[in-house]
Amino acid sequence: MRLAGHTLGTPNHTVPQALGLFRDAGLDAAEVIYQDDYKSGLPLGDRRSAMEALKAAEGEGVPIVGLTPYTTAINSLDDAEWHKAVDEFRGAIDTAQLLGADRVRVYAGSWHPGDTDHAARWGQLRKALETLAPEAQQAGVRLCVENHFGTMTQTAADTAALVREIAQPSVRVLYDQANLTFTHDEDYEEAFAVQGDLIGHVHVKDLVFTDPNAAFRATETARVNASERAVRSRVVGSGVVPWSRILPALLKHGYDDVLSIELEYRWHPQDLPAPEDGFRESVAVLRSMLSDPAKVRNA
Numbered sequence: 001m002r003l004a005g006h007t008l009g010t011p012n013h014t015v016p017q018a019l020g021l022f023r024d025a026g027l028d029a030a031e032v033i034y035q036d037d038y039k040s041g042l043p044l045g046d047r048r049s050a051m052e053a054l055k056a057a058e059g060e061g062v063p064i065v066g067l068t069p070y071t072t073a074i075n076s077l078d079d080a081e082w083h084k085a086v087d088e089f090r091g092a093i094d095t096a097q098l099l100g101a102d103r104v105r106v107y108a109g110s111w112h113p114g115d116t117d118h119a120a121r122w123g124q125l126r127k128a129l130e131t132l133a134p135e136a137q138q139a140g141v142r143l144c145v146e147n148h149f150g151t152m153t154q155t156a157a158d159t160a161a162l163v164r165e166i167a168q169p170s171v172r173v174l175y176d177q178a179n180l181t182f183t184h185d186e187d188y189e190e191a192f193a194v195q196g197d198l199i200g201h202v203h204v205k206d207l208v209f210t211d212p213n214a215a216f217r218a219t220e221t222a223r224v225n226a227s228e229r230a231v232r233s234r235v236v237g238s239g240v241v242p243w244s245r246i247l248p249a250l251l252k253h254g255y256d257d258v259l260s261i262e263l264e265y266r267w268h269p270q271d272l273p274a275p276e277d278g279f280r281e282s283v284a285v286l287r288s289m290l291s292d293p294a295k296v297r298n299a
Helices: 015-025 047-060 079-099 118-139 156-166 177-182 188-198 243-252 275-290 293-298
Strands: 002-006 029-034 064-069 103-106 142-146 171-175 199-204 206-209 231-234 258-261
Touching: 002 015, 002 064, 002 275, 015 029, 015 047, 015 275, 029 079, 029 258, 047 064, 047 079, 064 079, 064 258, 079 103, 079 118, 103 199, 118 142, 118 156, 118 171, 142 156, 142 199, 156 171, 156 188, 171 188, 177 188, 177 199, 177 206, 188 199, 188 243, 199 243, 243 275, 258 275
Parallel strands: 002 029, 002 258, 029 064, 064 103, 103 142, 142 171, 171 199, 199 258
Antiparallel strands: 206 231
8 A cells, every 4th residue: 555645734834845744754645635725735726836746746756646625515505606616626626637646535515413405415415426527537536525524424324325326436435434433433344334345545544532422523524623622633553543453454345545644733733743753653653554464364
């Protein structure tokens, strides 16, 4: 498997600087945020910034393999909002193709407790992905729908249901076990049972609970506010997510591709070491796990 650094972990670095940090940490590739007004991201539709990032990636020997948009309105019932969101994803697909990246993260719309019109919003979400799937396929890009709170696919079961309904090879699951763990949804065995054959990308991070019995709450989609958190972010291998068992399970389910290390330094710097150290430590842990064939046999 290839290990990628995610620019969520480098908020104080430009994209070229982040790529250099990833190289020094021993990473093979990069996943880059696609969002306006974020220092370690690529602005929407900004071809010049994308070309600068491509040049830096080639110079550092750290290819950009994925983009992470924060677009959430693809399930909107407002026609103008929906079209704008679909166009934003078109821009992400175009930018990914320019960079040679083959995957784009997808938030499955916006959905929070108290929201209404689930069926109508699910229909808008389906329509968006059915519209974008052929365009992504033509560009050589897969749209990877994340297991993520604040969206319509918080659980592995819902993510798998959506991907199966779309039934297009360019729409896959983005597996994030840490998200499923802190929302108290599926454990890794349950997650693989329902979506193991659909995985197109993987985010790797870790956490510990401050209160394992606290009900999950999140009023936002991108992050959990400090007042709502019942977890603390940790470097991979120092938390409760059983990566030593998850990695061989991924291989057994046919996934031998990118593992993107999502150090949550942008949101929770107080929990984590400096990015230079956090990525280097994560790489060492993951490579140690991947090098142990006994773990693959015994998964």
